[in-house]
Amino acid sequence: MDYKWRASKSSQEIVETVASDDRYDWDYHDVEMLQRRLKQRHVQMIAIAGTIGTGLFLGSGNALQVAGPLGSLLAYGLVASVAYSSLCSVGEMTTWAPISGTFPHYAARWVDPALGFAVGTISIPMRMRPRITQLRPKPPCRTSVPVEINAAVILLTFWDKDANHAAIYTALIVLTVWAINIFGVRYFGESEFFFSSTKLLVIIIILCAGLVLDLGGGPDHERIGFKFWINPGAVNRAGLVQDIGADRFFAILKVVIQAAFSFQGMELVCIAASETENPRRNIAKAVRRVFYRIVVFYMLGILMVGMLVPFNNPALLSDTGTAAQSPFVIALHSARIKAFPHIVNAVIFISAISASSSQLFCSSRVLYGLSIRGQAPKFLSYTTKRGLPIASVLASGAFALLSFMNVSEGSETVFNWLVNITTTGGFIGWFSMNLTYSFFRRGMIAQGYDLKKNVYHNALQGMGWTIFFIFINGFAVFFKFNTSMFLTAYINIPIFAIMYFGYKIVYRTKIWKPLEMDFVTGIPTVEETELPPDPPVTFLEKVAAAVF
Structure with missing residues (x-):
């Protein structure tokens, strides 16, 4: 084996590292054509987009109905910790190597090239972000680009119930998603900034309004408190076994799977690292702040819904796929604000568009990363003069055309089957991130690097839980086999x-x-990627620095 010697930037010691294997193109520094056009505010809002979406606005209602307020809160809390640990793992590796290909490349580079190929290949068609959990098919479906597009079309039925318009709406949304990605990463960043800002504003308004209602500020001035935790109760039953305790445990387990879908997609912020200005500093800051956003928005959102709506509310069983089934709309119905359902539906629609665009961005960048390292056709590495991997974008965008299958009743069954077979793809991605980090950590220590001196370091691990999620994903089928x-x-x-x-x-x-x-090989140094930060001067700049 051909070894070379290099001074460690983090430990200032001489460490022994292996040179690039001729079979694997680690040293792609001259091949990399992507340009760093995403700014700090883009990255921060992309991180928010990965944690707040239709999984919160709609999926929380199904979680409440299945497991009750305490059961859904426990399930979401558990999954949030596992999701955050996975993000910490890929976040530390990303700040060390802010390059194209992200976690599939890290798996190939530090575990086994075969693992990188398998993870990268399975994640391209299976990029998902669980957003709409009450849409057909059931159980809660994971979403990829075409599914998010179909979700957006269904949301439009809240205003236009004419089924003949579905094809037109589908075409317009497909063109919008394509345009956001084809115009370049800067336009993608600006669109995510707008989408995320809108979602952030609405969820803050919802939380404040919910708190006012719970404390007796509604039209009837009734102080609700935690009375629904007492009657009908804090934890619902799953209806799988006779034993009450075991049945409640299975109900929580059902929501664990749904909640896991809702948190998948947070790694988007790391996938964007190769196109981010000052990637090490900005990605580290975004990953650190994701934890607080999960607690403030997701966990408080689940808590608020559980306080305002009993789990046996008939409205939670609706299957419209629009704001009519949102637990937030149900909770605030007593406020008699007629415009509120329309506002929530519009925000959920924006979330679906954002998710479609994000999944296309993710899959195209993973495909590009595979291509420049010889694990996908070479033509997919072609980029424009402005650094857009146009061939990978077009190849990934072609999957959006599958959304037209749902326009035809005959093709809908096939479409739903294609969606459902990708159920565990996101869990496999989480598992690979945690597994790769364990190898990364072991290798860094063996070669003399001081992990604590990395730009970002967090030793949280969730590999065991991800394996657990993979195998319990379909546990309910064993009670009534299908x-x-x-x-x-x-x-x-x-x-x-x-x-x-x-x-x-x-x-x-x-x-x-x-x-x-x-x-070392092919990884830009800190001096090559990071510019000195500009300290905020004015009041607004200081506020922006605190928020973003």
Whole structure:
């Protein structure tokens, strides 16, 4: 093995690192054509977009109905901690190596090239962000680009119930999503800034209005408090077994799976690192602040809904896919604000558009990262003069055309089946992030690096929980077995195994040993990526610095 010696930037010691293997193009510094056009405010709002969406606005209602206020709060709290630990893992690796390809490349570079290929390949068509959990099909579906587009079309039925217009709306939304990504990363950043700012404003208004109602500020001046935690109760039953305690546990377990869908997509902020100005400083700041946003917006949102709406409220069982089923609309219905449902539906619609655009961005960048390292067709690495990976964007954007399948009743079943078979894809992504970080940490320590001196360091780990999520994803099917639901829940496991072992056998890859891991080649130094920060001077600049 050909070794080289290099001074460690973090420990100022001489460490032994392996040179780039000829079979793997780690040293792509001259090949990388993406440009850093995302600013700090873009990155911060992209991080918010990954944590607040239709999973909160609509999915929280289904969670409340299934497990009750305390059960849903416990489930979301557990999953939030696992999701944040996964983000911390990929966040530390990203601030060390802010390059294209993100976690699939890190898996290939520090674990096994076969793992990087399998994770990257499975994540391209399966990019998802669970947003609308009451849309067909059931159980709660995960979303990719075409599914988010269909969700947006369904949301429009809140205002226009003419089914003949579905094809027109689908075409317009597809063109909008394409335009946001084709015009360049700067336009993507500005659109996410607008979408996230709108969602942030509305959720703050909702939380404040909910608190006023709970304390007796509604038209009837009734102080609600926690009375719905007493009657009908704090935890609902799943209806799977006779034992009350076990049945309540299964109800919480059901919501754990749904909540896991709602938090997937937070890694978007790290995928954007290769196109971010001062990526190490900005990504580190965004990852740190995600925790507080989860607590303030998600957990307080779930708590507020559980205080204002009993889990046996019939409105929670509605299946419209619009604001009519939002627990926030149901909770604030007594306020008699006629415009409120329209405002919430508009925000959920914006969330669906944002999610569609984000998934297209994610899948195209992962595809580009695979291409420049020889794990995908070379033509997909083509970029414009402005640094846009146009070939990967167009290839990924082609999947959006699948959304037209839902316009036809005959194709809808096929479309829903294609959506459902990707159920565990996001969990596999989380698992790979945590697994890769454990290898990354072991290799850094073995080669003499001081992890605490990294730009961002957090040793949180959630690998065990991600494995747990993968295997309990379809646990309810074992109480009343259904072949289709079983395949929906677990088909990704053998698919992932086939891709991993197939690539490993064909290319004879190996798992990297700690001293063989390459932490240097093709990774820009801090001096190459970071500019001195401009300290805020005016009052507004100081406010912006605190918020963003």
